[in-house]
Amino acid sequence: MKEFDPTIERSDKALIIKKQDDLLKDTIKYVLENSAFYQDHFKVNKLNVEDINSISELNKIPPISKKDLQSRNKDFWCAPAKQIVDYCNTSGTEGQPVTIPLTKSDLDRLAYNEAISLACAEGSDEDIYQLSTTIDRRFMAGLAYAQGVIALGAGLVRVGPAPAELQWLNIKELNPTTLIIVPSFLVKLIDYAERNHIDYQNSSIKKAVCIGESIRDDNLKLNALGSRIKEKWDIELFSTYASTEMGTAFTECKFGRGGHEHPELIITEIIDEEGNNVKDGEFGELTITTLGVEGMPLIRFRTGDICRKFTDPCSCGRTTSRLGPLLGRKNQMIKFKGTTIYPPAIFNVLDNQEFISLYCIEVYSDELGNDQIRVRFSAERNFDLKVLKEQFSVNIRATPMLIEESFEDLYRIIHPKNSRKPVKYFDFRK
Template sequence: MIPDIEKASKEKIKALQEDKLQELLSYLQTHSAYYQDVFKKHQIDIKTITSLEDLTQIPVTTKDDLQKHNDAFLCVPKHKIIDYVTTSGTLGDPVTFALTDADLERLAYNEAISFACAGVKETDVLQLMTTIDRRFMAGLAYFLGVRKLGAGIIRVGAGIPELQWDSILKFKPTYLIAVPSFLLKLIEYAKQHDIDINSSGVKGAICIGESLRNQDFSLNTLAEKITSQWHIDLYSTYASTEMNTAFTECEAQQGGHHHPELIIAEILGDDNTPVTPGNVGELTITTLGVEGMPLLRFKTGDMVKAHTDACSCGRNTMRLGPLVGRKKQMIKYKGTTLYPPAMDNILNDFNEVLSYVIEISHNDIGTDEICIKIAASNPDETLLSKIKDHFRAKLRVSPKIEFHDKKTIQAIQFPAMSRKPILVIDKRA
């Protein structure tokens, strides 16, 4: 189930995107109060925007813009809205997105081709281990995508290893949709209850929310911990509510594939122009075919690298490498630039570390400080010394580390109304 456009030449892909860009600009000019103001304020004649390169003539849209002018982005009357979702609010106040019936159909198409990208077929059964409620787009998208693909789905929801294993053993799903670290909890539960995980029939997991790979696409520590015990394939996905689209790995597992019929992707530097090929920049997206709340040059805040070499799966689309980090969570610590994912990888090296939270703050002189709060199985000076030494070896610096009990860390990770664990708390102004 590879759409023809994703196997087409780069020239044909570009031509399709430019045609769809024209349609989007016309739609925004007619229906979007926010972008009408942008075009007027910056004296932009949309007829002059004819190529992807011309996009740089249009100002970027930021998360602040979305938060301040949320309702002005809506392009349809209220009676056409079928579903409301909100962003997680990781880096600010949550933003509401309104989806029409056509948007839900587009969301289903996106997830169906994304699952197919990872090798899922209509004969497969998937077990959903994320919430489908709480205004969460991802769980709904997964359900709609599996249904469109024609596969089966078991909606278990988040947590509860006992119920997850009861469902796995009863319904024999072939794929799981889960946060990677939760797979470790399933492995631990299976060990305690004499469940043979490698005869369970599960052959793969579609993973969300946490990175599985290093920048060279090798498995990171977390993924190695999982696959060393459970012999399943792990597939990374990257998506956000604002994008209404996912970048999912194919079976070659060399980055998340771009669906050019659904989204335009730019990798921008601080000057809001494209970085030179092979460099890290901020993913900036333009949604195609969205009816309710389309976005034009929206800066996601996520730092990534694009890969454009040919993929063995037959797709000619750009691929996104593993997330380097969120731009707002970049830390300058004792002269070293860090992103939280680099610290995740180090902490995942220690089996003794049960859970953790990374807190970033400013000290009295305004420079960045890091405090990592850890729940450990044996919180002693020996473990503390080992962790600090590992940080120095890998990142050249060692942050402040505190041991806390598991309940304390869990309370920080799962505040009221949370839909997924919070591992980074940024207290900087």
């Protein structure tokens, strides 16, 4: 069985940096031999392979963005078609989807990444994981979770994004210990259990690995969504962060102090608008360099995600850097009534409303070009609109337009045809 608590993650920081320096040099050499994009990128910027010998020199390479991936997707590919065993793609929520080719080695890396991530979240081969996300539609995350569970030697129940009733039937039959689940869907599982007199407090479930949505605020405390779950069901909650492009997950340990970096798989930077590294603990844009990827390695890719990095030692003994929860996506920043807002702040207000069952946010420009926010929601009978307005006023210092709709109409909007996941944010700004 492979080691799922890698030595490097508890090593002296100097040893971690030395390891990353060596892997970075290998990555740069590899892309300059195989990637048409990086060959052009180095030529235009008058760089050579000898110019970057350590991560301290990585900032000599200008960062790239999602637009580069979208406009020159196949120029990033480094492996021939006969070596590609799987084609994943991004969700396309920010424009044209990007296809990510994976070799057999990349799939093994993906499984290893998820196995050590689940182990970080107190997982072991004694666990049975119930997976509530899809593994079809070229979705990398579902594939990664499934392969990681298998690599860990644990049991796997592939229920997928099935209704709450089917989730509970599988829990009753197979006694899984851990859910891999979107936290807002976990709320729906609790609600269903209460309505149908299911004794969920005494079920087999002990942990939830929360994906796709944050359960913590930017101070690493449970946010409204995380608190709502924990108040109802006292199971262990583990927050995660990942993206298709990086093929790597950041999962928190039991101390909940941010998602641990796997330094043998990825290099992270938090940079400002000018591309300079910010100080530890300051917010900036996450920029990543993948290590050990064959199909589509990336160097200094600006993810568009705003977060911060913590480098102090964690109580779990790992010496690796940790990423805090996302403040939001750079291109989703909203200027509303003199206040700068990211969508997660609005989500947090709505998630704290017990009687709101569904919601989505629409951002658009008025006739003067100013940002405007429209919240469409479905609520139960006991809902009080005045309370919601007060919560917006207190938490984001401004109240958006609030429109109540039927559950059925809103469900169709949030679950568009062919989408792999619910869509709660729509940006109609030009």
